[in-house]
Amino acid sequence: xxxxxxxxxxxxxxxxxxxGIKDKRVLQAMKSVPRHLFLPAxxxxxxxxxxxxxIGSGQTISQPYIVALMTELLxxxxxxxxxxxxxxxxxxxAILAELAAEVHSIERHTxxxxxxxxxxxxxGYDQVHVHIGDGTKGYPSASPxxxxxxxxxxxxxxxxxxxxxxxxxxxxxxVGSRFSQxxxxxxxxxxxxxxxxxxxxxxxxxxxxxxxEE
Numbered sequence: 001x002x003x004x005x006x007x008x009x010x011x012x013x014x015x016x017x018x019x020g021i022k023d024k025r026v027l028q029a030m031k032s033v034p035r036h037l038f039l040p041a042x043x044x045x046x047x048x049x050x051x052x053x054x055i056g057s058g059q060t061i062s063q064p065y066i067v068a069l070m071t072e073l074l075x076x077x078x079x080x081x082x083x084x085x086x087x088x089x090x091x092x093x094a095i096l097a098e099l100a101a102e103v104h105s106i107e108r109h110t111x112x113x114x115x116x117x118x119x120x121x122x123x124g125y126d127q128v129h130v131h132i133g134d135g136t137k138g139y140p141s142a143s144p145x146x147x148x149x150x151x152x153x154x155x156x157x158x159x160x161x162x163x164x165x166x167x168x169x170x171x172x173x174x175v176g177s178r179f180s181q182x183x184x185x186x187x188x189x190x191x192x193x194x195x196x197x198x199x200x201x202x203x204x205x206x207x208x209x210x211x212x213e214e
Contacts, residue, residue, distance in 0.1 A: 007047070038116070039089065055088060074149055081147075083104050089119070092149065105130050136160065143164035153201075154175050169188045
């Protein structure tokens with residue numbers, strides 16, 4: 001059975017390091033997590049390509065470089081508690097689990113959440129907790145979070161996510177129109193928030209009370 005080890009090495013070298021990702025822990029996580037196992041069997045041969053891939057329910061698994069970039073921007077430490085909004089396949093949650101102490105991941109599509117939870121459990125990521133619900137409202141019962149990452153685009157940063165950041169916490173998400181966004185980085189300092197921006201991106205819309213209407 002192909003474990004795609006060589007494909008992962010090539011992905012990290014040619015798609016991720018070559019584009020400027022330097023964080024050694026992020027690079028190692030991208031080498032370690034078997035991305036193909038988070039995809040339907042018929043799509044696994046495309047797992048390490050330089051593009052997003054559809055996973056059902058109108059959702060995608062993000063391009064490897066974008067996963068690495070957003071994770072690097074998040075600056076996850078090994079004692080952090082992280083909220084992952086938009087579980088999707090569960091791949092981003094697995095990357096975070098390689099870096100953090102605890103990950104809570106929330107998904108509004110029950111079928112995706114259940115499939116992701118099973119995959120994560122089978123791979124031994126017991127520190128990942130998958131929840132079903134409206135990700136735009138975060139997951140307040142486990143807050144505050146040191147880091148929050150959002151894998152879908154919002155028209156503006158959802159207030160509940162900012163509120164669930166710990167002091168000194170960071171939130172990374174795509175913000176903009178339905179078809180064009182920029183990655184935004186929000187840092188919390190007490191009751192104040194500082195925003196900065198990264199590259200232009202295109203994500204599926206973040207549907208929910210504090211996001212886009214379905």
